[in-house]
């Protein structure tokens with residue numbers, strides 16, 4: 001028993017070291033931030049991304065057709081496309097449109113002002129040598145790698161940099177296309193894998209094959225990517241909590257084909273865990289996809305990038321797969337509408353990672369792992385600032401943004417852990433479930449209406465409704481500003497007096513456990529102050545570390 005806890009602690013530590021602060025040496029390009037007027041005027045409906053990738057020259061060429069609805073009258077819209085690409089044509093599908101390439105953007109003009117409610121089509125043809133990912137998946141771009149047997153292995157990861165590293169896109173998290181087609185042309189014998197369902201492939205005369213993929217649920221830009229290798233396709237299925245059969249498919253390198261079944265079996269366990277706490281796997285109408293990648297991993301919807309090399313923890317868990325797959329709920333079903341709320345992806349998912357530790361090894365293991373996370377918090381910047389942010393402002397550390405911050409992961413998880421203590425298990429787990437699916441009806445939907453864009457305030461509302469408590473003070477202190485509260489204790493003639501010291505004297509009526517003679521008392525802290533009689537005995541304050549506080 002002792003040994004397994006030690007091993008578990010090591011596993012947890014290695015996870016923390018991956019998610020906590022790390023030097024990346026280079027910062028991502030800008031993605032998201034304040035929405036520009038020429039982006040706000042339209043609502044993307046679909047992208048058709050046709051790309052031909054040539055590993056020999058490490059270049060691509062392609063055409064992206066976007067359809068969008070105009071929401072504010074305009075005669076100009078803006079798309080982002082990374083600077084290495086040259087644009088050769090922009091049309092409305094038939095007729096050329098006037099455009100101007102300015103740095104990493106394309107301004108496109110319509111001959112007449114488009115009115116609200118009108119739909120528009122833009123078709124952009126481009127080519128070039130894409131940015132090579134300096135430190136994927138954190139600082140992204142293309143990877144032109146080789147499999148162990150020397151075949152080409154193409155991969156794309158660009159969450160922090162934006163999908164403009166691959167195709168012309170409205171580079172903002174608030175706009176998810178409802179339908180995405182990818183037409184991926186790669187040299188034989190590579191197989192290109194994209195999001196959604198495989199439609200067909202077509203052999204071309206130049207020793208290439210085009211693979212057609214169709215995603216008919218809303219999808220974040222950074223999931224509109226592909227991987228290509230001489231993959232083997234390993235298929236299975238898993239029964240959802242809804243009774244529906246979810247198709248599973250793992251595109252694995254031939255060298256690793258024998259290992260695919262093991263990861264699929266693990267993933268089925270993770271699916272049961274997530275469905276139990278959060279509701280059904282959201283993309284049952286598409287697939288549950290896994291693709292082996294040369295980088296560590298990313299939550300690409302319905303085509304999870306897996307690069308953990310089948311390295312299981314001592315207890316058999318693949319922490320990377322557990323984490324990335326959970327993002328199908330926290331990132332792909334429920335998506336932050338601005339990167340300022342990135343913690344809804346990473347903090348909520350990190351909470352699930354540790355909850356799974358508890359699911360396997362009991363509450364003691366969960367408590368221990370949360371203590372580790374609490375120790376690793378940096379508390380230098382708010383995890384949910386109110387202003388619009390580009391990705392690296394939230395993920396990385398000022399002033400140069402060359403290191404990851406880690407707090408949107410670990411601190412985010414511990415904030416939820418503390419909320420659980422405050423409002424109790426019943427209200428907390430109801431709130432978590434409702435943040436994933438606000439209603440039972442939404443759990444039954446598979447046509448895309450189950451997905452939604454959210455903010456931190458949505459979760460505050462849900463947690464308040466489920467607990468019947470006012471929780472503004474809780475979130476103001478823990479997520480809207482960086483500093484932690486400090487618990488100040490004094491011995492009095494009868495026992496202990498306790499009070500919270502907070503930045504700018506923010507209100508913080510957070511109760512705290514005090515243990516005397518193995519008896520735990522929850523000391524209420526109305527107005528941030530409380531006291532307990534100790535009878536001269538030793539008192540232990542919050543020994544389980546439920547409340548995140550300055551150490």
Ligand SMILES: [Zn+2]
Nearest residue numbers: 323327346349
């Ligand atoms: Zn993550």
